[in-house]
Amino acid sequence: MSATSARPHASQPSDSAFILKKALISAAVALVLFSLMIGIRTEAGPEGNLIYWTRFGDLAAIVATVFGGSIIVELLRQWWGPVDKERIVPKPVQSAMSFAGRWLAPALLGFTVLVPVIFYDQRYILDLSILVLTYVMLGWGLNVVVGLAGLLDLGYVAFYAVGAYSYALLATNFDLSFWVCLPLAGILAALWGVMLGFPVLRLRGDYLAIVTLAFGEIIRLVIINWQSLTGGPNGVSGIPRPTVFGIPLDNSDDGLAAKLGIEFSPTHRLVFLFYLILAMALITNWVTIRLRRLPIGRAWEALREDEVACRALGINTTTTKLTAFATGAMFGGFAGAFFATRQGFISPESFTFQESALVLAIVVLGGMGSQLGVALAALAMIGGFELFRGFDQYRMLVFGIAMVLLMIWRPRGLIGHRAPTVFLERNQAISSDLVKEGHG
């Protein structure tokens, strides 16, 4: 990078030679990397023996793409001039973004409320919106732990799973209604959060990360193997659908449609689910914003900034961390219960490390601590993911590439400012360069 910035910003002959050389090297690297992995395709043959065939055409195409791509990237880089952060996201764009931020949130909320009205006939969009909102809620929940308290949690999906299985098992075994189970699922998830948090929260940094990851895996493995309780890999099916406070959303005589005297349509349930998750997400958001302005929320942020100073000020860091963990877990549990009632069926496959990584990516990409950023990131990630629905095979591949590129493009996330929780005169945002990311 320093080499690029040191060179004069003009297209001299040496530059084109440089670009060509770089492209050739990239192509050579690509040739070696892909020679065996793409050039030769292996497959288990009919008799269990291994067969292979060559794909040199594909290999050549890929190497050529890398060669061409490398030239284009180099040219773009020259066109941009020396690479530094200001040039990638110009200042005017940033100020425009912060201006947009003020109007974006209400506009986005207004639009979201109207989604079921606008897209009433489009089941697919409704389904997708519900999915996006679920991730918005998960992102907001994890944001409490990672964004505010600065504790790295790689096993957040465990609490999502606890919430989902709590509802599924309570509802199928004890016939409890969704509205009774929802708070129970949240409380159980929070309890698990405390149980995990209590012994491990004195660990710091990456030790905490690996322990949370391990915990997420333990929960998933226990769910898979404790077949008598959880149904193992087959999951739990026949989970009751949510009711409008006791009134089912079906075409029976007791159903909501019959009671209101309108014609039954399965879309009713989707619309109901949409507003349910929207309300849950908004409550999560409201509580989080509120908590930030309370001593507990300030202590979370202070903990992220400097744990030693917190202790010198008389803050019990263990309980503070625990409350952050439990709060995040509780929101995860609520989201899990919603997931279970929406799907009607859950299995351990929905609670893999990939989910944890996805939610964490949403939080980090959103700009840690920013509620609006998390919502936008969830929309971008889940929406973008859906664009590749047709190319199932390539979906995760593209997702991974996008994750890498997004991190390089905006390592501090989409919204990199921190809003103060209290002010005397001026409510001015704090640049993300000052905000710490925590050591936990």
Place this chain on the structure above:
Amino acid sequence: MSNDNILSVDHLMMRFGGIVAVNDLSFAAERRKITALIGPNGAGKTTVFNCITGFYRPSGGAIRLAHDDGRVVKLERLNDFRISRQAKVARTFQNIRLFPGMTALENLMVAQHNVLMRASGLTFLGLIGAPSWRSAEERAIELARTWLARVGLLPRADDAAGNLPYGDQRRLEIARAMCTEPALLCLDEPAAGLNARESGALNELLLSIRGEHGTSILLIEHDMSVVMEISDHVVVMDYGVKIAEGTPQAVRDDPKVIAAYLGADEEEAIAVMESTP
């Protein structure tokens, strides 16, 4: 020594593996006085601080804090965060430890955590916005405003702490410590890195904290002008043991002190000798 000691350290020992950082140290800090702890680099001053403020658990000895009402707290048995909460001991750090991504005002609000936590009914009353919580919050902001004004940072209340100049950060850290309403304020090299004007302002601030607020102060300092000007009592340490104590004058003339500084660091020794008023 008079009986009105706020802090008494008796036979304090601190070992790290085989190294004895503090060896059988005893001294006392008088109530509503400024006590300075000085000594060459590596004498164990910060270790003593860390023992008093609970960041280290002493290997031996006793640290007693006597409150105005006669209540005595055994500091060596308390965890770090309880020292601030129960013993009312606040501290600053040698390398400033503010919350850089939070505003100056927020820094002072965090310092009032325990009071506010109670007022917010462990968050629940605060969540529903109970009036009692609101008034408590207003009082906390008022206290923060008072301290910001006293350290001259009121105009910068809404700036990120990390954006403040160095001298301002030092004063903000003191203000933050004072917002915990301590009985004993421990300052770890408060004048380090300050210029002459700033260090003069610091002296005034510390004297006013002692005079108007009645807070006892214990400070570690290298800047002899600060030590000589404001301390009521000076304790000199070298290699983990106390080598002298007394009034600033008496200590300055003590040959043992001069030898310790000369032996350790010529510049500092000269600083000691030249700081004659």
Place this chain on the structure above:
Amino acid sequence: MDYFAQQLINGLVLGSIYGLIAIGYTMVYGIVGMINFAHGDIFMIGGFIALISFLVLVSLGLTAIPVILLIVLLVSMAITALYGWTIERIAYRPLRHSFRLAPMLSAIGMSFVLTNFSQVSQGARVKPVPPIITGGYTLHEGAEGFAVQLSNIQILVVLATIVVLALFTWLVSRTRLGRDMRACEQDQTMAALLGVDVDRTISMTFVIGAALAAVAGMMYLLYYGLVDFFMGFVAGIKAFTAAVLGGIGSLPGAMLGGLAIGLIETFWSAYFSVEYKDVAAFSILIVVLIFMPTGLLGRPEVEKV
């Protein structure tokens, strides 16, 4: 007793493979301070390249197994090392002085890329290979007909691990590169001031880590006789667990942690239940960290106040 001895052998072999992968994690962590989540997938790529090059060599008409294995090992190490180098260059270097979570998420993204790249390019099905190295020794004939077996492949895995580790130890402790690596681990700025090429040293760290993972990948292929695109995830998590268990940043710790995880897993499967072997490994990690927060051989973190 015989059963115990047999499990001990199996556990040590498995632990050797984990240890080789764990070294890559611990080296990168020591120097760059990041969890290289893609490292498990580097191991998987190493296995695939070993498989494909083996297949090519056999079809070219080579028959001498030792020659084939040697070539496969070298090819696999070289190409996998290039994967390690490329990944560092593309996904980590731009983020070197950034925010701590950014390289970590970039690494998670890279892990998804590698997993799905090999799924797309080589298909989702498990790739079996016929046993290449057969035979072995019966160490002890038990009373109830249970014999303690030591197969040739087990000997090979352990021998290869020892040889690779010896080479690696020599590299780190005796060469210029090793000294540079240790210098960068202590203080990158100071190392750079003293003339250490930090970029190159970090690149080499990834290269060496990937080459060790390739050895592990090949051993896995020979030992279990199969590879699949998803094997990097589980092996990676376990190896990382091993690195943390041993004390991340400590090279002997990584090997020790690897052996510990291998033994725990094997003994748990043998005496309790196969299903919960991973749960056991992870639980023991948590328990160890609770009592030794920086792992078995990690340097205790001194809190500077």
